[in-house]
Amino acid sequence: MPGDIVSVQVGQCGNEIGNEFWKRLCMEHAIGHDGYATSERCVPDQATTYFSMADGDRFVPRAVLIDLEPRVLNATKNSEFGQIFNIERVFHSPDGGGAGNNWATGYGAGWSGQSEVAEEILNLIQSEVEICDALDGFSLSHSIAGGTGSGLGSWVLEKLYDDFGQKSIITFSVFPSSGSDVVVQPYNATLTLERLIEFPEMVVILDNDAITRTAMTKMHIKNPTMGDVNAIIGRIMGGITAPIRFGSYSYGSLGSLAAHLGPVSPLHFVQCGLAPLTMPNSRVPQRTYPADLMQLLSRPDSIMTTPFNKFTAGQTDCLIAGAAIFQGPVKTSDVLEAMYTANTKASFGASLQPFNDIDPITTYPHAPSRSALLALNHSNFEKSLRRITEQYDKMFKNKAYINNFTKEEYFAEGLDRMAEAREKVEQLARAYADPWRFCSPVDGDAE
Secondary structure, three states, X not given: OOOEEEEEEEHHHHHHHHHHHHHHHHHHOOEOOOOOEOOOOOOOOOHHHOEEEEOOOEEEEOEEEEEOOOHHHHHHHOOOOHHHOOHHHEEEOOOOOOOOOXXXXXXXXXXXXXXXXXXXXXXXXXXXXXXXXXEEEEEEEEEOOOOHHHHHHHHHHHHHHHHOOOOEEEEEEEEOOOOOOOOOXXXXXXXXXXXXXXOOOEEEEEEHHHHHHHHHHOOOOOOOOHHHHHHHHHHHHHHHHHHHHHOOOOOOOHHHHHHHHOOEOOEOXXXXXXXXXXXXXXXXXXXXXXXXXXXXXXXXXXXXXXXXXXXXXXXXXXXXXXXXXXXXXXOHHHHHHHHHHHHHHOOOOEEOOOOOOOEEEEEOOOOOOOEEEEEEEXXXXXXXXXXXXXXXXXXXXXXXXXXXXXXXXXXXXXXXHHHHHHHHHHHHHHHHHOHHHHOOOOOOOOO
């Protein structure tokens, strides 16, 4: 049996996508809005990986909800699934002022030595850990562009690593949007990336721009709302955790999945695609046998991140690691045949390690329909990093909005910490640009 996983949701975005994740889990595990099993719950699973059991066989998410202002948390409490959460695991700052889209303000809310916020958040997490039978690890949901999710989320990530360093940590990280009105998001993203490089075992990249484009082109939603985008994100989060929740021969724990998709530290950033992508209750005829699903997912534009938009594999493109997670009634022979065909085509470039292509995972065989998620760790993530560093450099050269950061205690002695974060992101970009060189025992920098 896998161990227990505690989900920590930080900031507006982290809580909104976290809520979609729990909706997805309740649907798949046949758990009602009140936390009790529905009449459809008759299939053995490992729901207690993500849910604890209260009196009366009530399922309660192993979740800690955190924000520096109460609006989203209040909306969660009053939502369709609001009563499923343990309200003793919900925190918002007493002053309710938020972080003002400033990483330094969010980080300082926890980092400051006199912060009551820090003590209360850590107590909530510790309380949730104490009711776990066997802690496997943590998942953190947040944005890297705003203030609370990026700044306070960075501090929470550091503390999880410091206090539970032997446990697995993965993040679901929403990357900056091109149309965002957060003018300092290049600074916020760079400072957060420094922590994402160092602390988690795996980072699942959630790209709002690419997901919105997918909703328009493949799901034929003319004007996708954030609700539409977050619902797709919920599917990604549910899909990548399915082997843990429903069992898998090789990847039944958080650590085993992270080790496969992030075999070389710090190259542990994962991009995902889904198939099929249709509206709920769609009447469009579909073929969802493994061969059909892999045919869809082998198209680079199926991966919902900006680097895969109009992507064509070249000689320098490298598939560092990959996994195709199949749900529903599928035959092992059909899955293996579909994977052989997909790997032979090498649509995403050459593999980092010979014969280490995209690995198939089958789980949740009693799902009402067949679907698949493709998770790739790929060299073209460098493009996402370069977009952030180029925006950062342009702003930092003119010291644009830098006073927003220097007024905070964390930068009281200057901007050396910001320069260090920029350098670490640069090093990661170089590693992703040429993974073969990075992993070389002679020329590379891998430890």
